[in-house]
Structures are given as C-alpha cells and as structure tokens.
C-alpha cells in the first residue's frame with residue numbers, strides 16, 4: 619500500500635500545531651508540539667514528542683501513540699493515542715484521545731492529577 623505515514627504538519631481544533639518528522643521503518647517517529655493553550659497563562663512553547671505508528675501490511679489506516687513532554691511549561695506529560703483516517707475526498711484526519719498527567723504535590727492529590735480528552739488533527 620502507498621506510504622500511510624504520519625510525517626508532516628498537523629493542526630487540531632484548538633489551532634495547536636504538531637510537526638511529525640520522518641517515520642522510521644519500524645514506525646517510530648519524533649517531532650514537536652506547539653500548543654496554543656496555556657493553562658497558567660504562560661506563553662506558547664514547542665514541546666518534544668515521541669511516538670510510534672503501525673504500518674499494517676494489509677493496508678488499512680494505521681493506529682499510533684505518542685507522548686508530549688511539556689518541558690517548558692511544568693512537570694506534565696500527555697499520552698495521545700489514535701488512528702489515521704482518510705475521507706472520500708482524500709482528506710486525512712487523526713482522531714485521538716489523550717491523558718494529561720500534571721504533577722501534584724502529594725499522593726493524597728493523585729486523584730485529580732489526570733485529565734482525559736479528545737483531539738482531531740487535519741493536515742496543515
């Protein structure tokens with residue numbers, strides 16, 4: 619099947635940008651996530667991301683997962699997982715769900731440390 623790879627520039631519904639660099643033969647990739655959303659009013663930074671995608675030999679749309687380390691923001695990390703789809707017009711979308719883990723000061727606060735959400739990305 620033609621290369622169904624995630625490399626390139628993507629934008630989500632919050633207008634955040636994700637740049638995925640070359641996808642290796644084993645599906646590994648890395649890139650940068652430029653969020654437009656800052657929880658504590660800090661300015662936007664590019665955060666490193668690493669992940670891996672499937673490359674199904676029988677065709678079909680690959681699933682993937684990646685993590686973003688929000689290193690210039692705070693001690694937080696997000697794990698995204700999802701699948702790439704193409705609509706009849708040839709437009710690719712990445713539908714994802716994510717878990718955002720923020721650092722909390724004590725085990726007693728652990729209950730409130732993880733958020734879940736959805737993001738849809740289309741090529742920029």
Ligand SMILES: CC(=O)N1C(=O)N[C@@H]2[C@H](CCCCC(=O)O)SC[C@@H]21
Pocket residue numbers: 630632634652653654655656657658659660688691692693694718737
């Ligand atoms: C304070 C802090 O850690 N962060 C902050 O203020 N913004 C980033 C992330 C924003 C993700 C929004 C979703 C998107 O852009 O698609 S949540 C953790 C990090």
